[in-house]
Amino acid sequence: MVQVKAINAFSDNYIWCITDEQSQQAWVVDPGQAEPVLTHLKNAGLTLAGILITHHHYDHTDGVATLCKAFSGIDVYGPNDSPFKGITKPLKESDIVTVFDTQFRIITTPGHTLDHICYIHPALAFTGDTLFSGGCGRLFEGSAEQMQHSFDKLKQLPDTCKIYCTHEYTQANLAFALAVEPTNSDLIEHAQWVDAKRKNDEITLPSTIALEQKINPFMRSDISGISQNIPTEYQYKAKNILQNNEPWQNFAGLRAWKDHF
Numbered sequence: 001m002v003q004v005k006a007i008n009a010f011s012d013n014y015i016w017c018i019t020d021e022q023s024q025q026a027w028v029v030d031p032g033q034a035e036p037v038l039t040h041l042k043n044a045g046l047t048l049a050g051i052l053i054t055h056h057h058y059d060h061t062d063g064v065a066t067l068c069k070a071f072s073g074i075d076v077y078g079p080n081d082s083p084f085k086g087i088t089k090p091l092k093e094s095d096i097v098t099v100f101d102t103q104f105r106i107i108t109t110p111g112h113t114l115d116h117i118c119y120i121h122p123a124l125a126f127t128g129d130t131l132f133s134g135g136c137g138r139l140f141e142g143s144a145e146q147m148q149h150s151f152d153k154l155k156q157l158p159d160t161c162k163i164y165c166t167h168e169y170t171q172a173n174l175a176f177a178l179a180v181e182p183t184n185s186d187l188i189e190h191a192q193w194v195d196a197k198r199k200n201d202e203i204t205l206p207s208t209i210a211l212e213q214k215i216n217p218f219m220r221s222d223i224s225g226i227s228q229n230i231p232t233e234y235q236y237k238a239k240n241i242l243q244n245n246e247p248w249q250n251f252a253g254l255r256a257w258k259d260h261f
């Protein structure tokens with residue numbers, strides 16, 4: 001099984017670096033910057049073998065051109081319908097990418113952007129800006145209904161599946177989650193752990209599907225206690241989109257509330 005390490009980028013991005021024990025090679029996920037990747041590879045004595053892209057935003061792609069110059073001939077995997085033009089191996093739903101000994105299945109997860117994909121293995125998943133620990137990406141291009149559908153796919157992953165998302169947003173996400181579910185004891189306990197980690201500037205990732213099912217309001221948007229806690233103005237916003245009371249409307253209400261939190 002591959003090993004995954006975090007490379008810090010920008011103020012709160014992680015570029016995930018995938019290696020295996022036998023190999024002196026690495027893959028990176030969403031290199032928004034090249035310099036921290038080049039430094040990490042040099043210090044670890046690794047060469048770059050490939051790049052995985054989840055979506056087109058600059059903080060996930062701006063390092064690609066420099067890395068491809070430094071390691072000529074490497075493949076750049078990413079969504080087949082992406083505005084980002086640096087992808088050499090376009091991917092669609094159910095495609096497989098083999099990284100060392102590990103096969104990742106592609107699921108399309110529109111919502112944050114329309115081109116967003118996640119790289120899924122039963123033991124680990126790269127979820128980009130779709131599923132964060134304790135939260136979800138903003139809806140820049142897609143609808144709440146699309147994002148809810150994307151989350152439904154992620155909910156089917158095994159409980160033990162490790163979640164590698166792109167941003168260290170956990171602490172702020174849990175502050176919102178506690179407003180949604182102030183009496184959720186799993187959430188209260190995990191928020192204390194996260195606060196202690198962040199006090200020492202330590203990483204709070206990866207998460208797991210089991211943990212997200214317990215603490216992430218967007219994974220729990222179908223729970224009745226959550227829908228009741230959404231303030232009226234955001235519930236109205238959600239219900240105003242469609243006449244019927246669809247399950248994704250809780251998701252839309254939560255997202256609208258979070259946008260103003």
Ligand SMILES: [Zn+2]
Nearest residue numbers: 055057112129
């Ligand atoms: Zn993004």
